Every structure is written in C-alpha cells, then in structure tokens.
Amino acid sequence: MSFKPVDVAQSKSATTIVFDALRRAIIIGELDDGAALRQDEIAKAFNTSRIPVREAIARLEQLGLVETRRYKGAVVAAISIEDIDEIFDLRATVESDAIRRSILSKQGKNSDQVRSYHRAFGEAMIPEEWSDLNRKFHCSMYDAEGSPNYISVINGLLDRLDRYLRAQLSLTDGMDLATREHALILEAYEAGDAERAAKLTYDHVQGAKASLINYLKSKRV
Amino acid sequence: MSFKPVDVAQSKSATTIVFDALRRAIIIGELDDGAALRQDEIAKAFNTSRIPVREAIARLEQLGLVETRRYKGAVVAAISIEDIDEIFDLRATVESDAIRRSILSKQGKNSDQVRSYHRAFGEAMIPEEWSDLNRKFHCSMYDAEGSPNYISVINGLLDRLDRYLRAQLSLTDGMDLATREHALILEAYEAGDAERAAKLTYDHVQGAKASLINYLKSKRV
C-alpha cells in the first residue's frame, strides 16, 4: 500500500472547524466586542451551510464568548471591567490551588517542558505569542493527569480574558516583570515548595489583574 | 385592550426547551451514564425537527454533560471517581473563596433567603429536593451581584455531580450531618466571619466528597 489509512471519525466536522476558527478569532481580538456573527456570511466564508455555523455559535455561547438574542443573532460578548476583575480573582484562586495540588501530587515534574516555555516566553518578540506562551507556561505546571477539570476551567477563564490581555501586552512593557515572576514561580515549582508556588501564582495573577484593570480604565474613559 | 402583549423574543426557542429538559434529565439521573441521545427520538418526543436537538446537544457537550463521537452521536458523560474527586476539590476551593469574598464585599447579607433555604433543607421529605435545596442554600450566600462568574462555575460543577449526589442521598442518611454543618456555615455567614465560613464550607464540601467517594466505591465493585 502506498497510502496510509486514516479513521474517518478523526476528520474534523464543519462545526468544529468553524468553532475553532471563531474561538481563535475572538480570543486574539480579531473579532471586536459586540461584533455581529452573521450566520450567512460565516457559512459562505467557510464554504458550508448555516447549520454547522449555528452549532458552532451554540458552543461558543456556552463558553461565554458570544451572546445570542432570540431572532437577533450572536455578537461577541463584551466583558465588563467588573467581570474581568472577578474572573481574575477566580483565576488566582483556581490556579494557585492547581499548582499546589500538582506539586503535592507526587507526579513527576514537567520541568523540561516548563523551562522551555519559560525560555520561549522570555525570547518571544511578537506580542501575539506572549499570551499563548504565558498560558502554556502556567498550565504545564498543573497536573494534566490529575487535574483535567482544573485545567479546563482555567482555559475557559483565559479564553475570556485573552483578547484584553493581548491588547494590553501589545501596548505596555509588563513582560519583563512577568518573566521575572515566572522565574520565581518556576523556582518554587522545581523546589517542590507547594505553598510558595501557590502564593507566587496567586500574587502574579493579581498583579496582572491590577495592570490590566488600570489599562482598561485609562482606555475606556 | 383585553390582552397583554408579550415580546416574542421572550419565547423560548425549541433548542432551549430541549436543552433545559435534557440537562435536567441528566442532572437528576433520569438519563443514565452512557445512555445514547438519539436525535430522531428526542426530536419526535419534543415534536420538533432534529436541528434544535443537535444544537441542544452541542450546548450540553460544552458543559461536559454529554460526549459526542463523530458519526456515532451523543451519550451521557460518565464521570470517573477520579474526576469526581477532583471536581469536589475544585468546588471546595471555589466555593470557599466565593463565600469569603461575599462576606468581605460589604454587600448586604441574604440572611432571610438563606435561612428559608436552610429550613426547607431540614424539612424536605423527598430526596429529590435535597440536592436542589442544597444548591440554593449555598449559592444564596455567594454574592450574585459581585460573583456571577464564581456562581456560574460552581453551578457547572454541581451540574456534573448532582446525579451521583442524588443517588447517594436517596440511600444514605447524611442529611442530618449536612443540616448541622449548614447551620454552622450560616452562623459564620451571619456573624460576618469570612475565614471561618470559608473553612467550614471547604470542610463541608470535602466531607461530602469523602462520603460520595465511599458510596461510589462500594457501589462500583
């Protein structure tokens, strides 16, 4: 045989292709808050019918990334400063517990992986990469085997925050501070110091919150 | 005018009706783990076409209540004991922080509401009601105005645990202990003791975890 058989069930559905693309576009800020998602337009762009687009929108709505109004369609969800503030608190709480339980869990450390994300974060020249690498850095320290639900909640929260973080990161120079704080968190992680890592993570997230809220308040006068 | 005009946009879509009903059926354990959700069957039962059913299933999948396999349809998600264990930890973490921030937030207390749920919980004769009342009791102490995202995450976690909790509650007599623990939490809430309320809530959830895990382990030999 000169070809490799592939299970057809592994091919992505039209719904999933559209969902992934729309989710990505929202997260990276390509679709602005309040932007209408026209079913027909999206269907044409993806060369499919409206049904997969509707299903993708239904999925995005459950993630809080879009809001739909009956008979009026879907728009990209705008997140208020109060909600952003709260989501950061929630992140700080969940992520600090995630790293604590990861360290306490006796699982092997991901040190090589974490280190390489840390290095990549410090070296990244394009703001678009920072946010992805930041997510990878943090999540690689959480126990993927033992904490899939923590990680899923964290990713959901990050999905909702990312476009604001990206806009901020493009315009401010908080990367040096973040890199330094990452180094401290990594140090505590490698030293197996669960409480210190949890506290550093909590404080790091809260610092990012303060910075973003300041930025948004100055921008939304 | 002898009739009251109602905004048509307030009518529920077929998708929402199906979604609500399926979500409810899964939560209360009417649909067993692994049960197949046949689109055609459900569409017939609700006297609609398959499209709203598919959209409802897409939404349920994002909530982790069902799992779909390409070309094979959707089944009710079975949650492993390890996942249940983790979800309880996540609940304990998030709910203890939710009650802490609620108490610290200077918002008015919901005491009357909380008390009435507490009383109803203690008086409930039907196990089916316990789980709903338990949820209402706890969530009424969290700050709906300032913590909608906390509450949303908590409800999502509870949705996934509820059918196991309900099965357990029907067969064990942990209600007396729960009622006593609720009373202590309520006491700390009303006293404005954020740290004590947080600790009691955390311990309460962890106790419920231990109890449910024991039950499930004995049941799944």
Add this chain to the structure above:
DNA sequence: TTTTCAAAAATTGGATCCAATATATAATAT
C-alpha cells in the same frame, strides 16, 4: 425637511431532504 408608514430585503429559526457512515440482518462460504 422631518416623521410615519409600507414594502422590500436581510436574517434567524426550524423543517425537510440528501449524502455519508455505522449498525443490524440476511445470505453465502467454510
């Protein structure tokens, strides 16, 4: 010119149809 009303166009929500894949059943081979 501005406001109101009517008609046309755009869009959403759901029904039906068709194609593709999976599953069950029947027929054939061993």
Add this chain to the structure above:
DNA sequence: ATATTATATATTGGATCCAATTTTTGAAAA
C-alpha cells in the same frame, strides 16, 4: 455450526427550503 460477505436499516452531518422576525429602504404624509 461458524465465519465472512452482502444487503438493508438506522443514524448522523450537512444542504436546501420555507416560515417568522427584524432591519433597511422607499414612499407618503405632515
């Protein structure tokens, strides 16, 4: 009798069509 193959049926995924609602545009009235 069992295993394999072929056929029929069931189910999912998406395309198309129709009905309902919203938005836009154009015409008429003030």
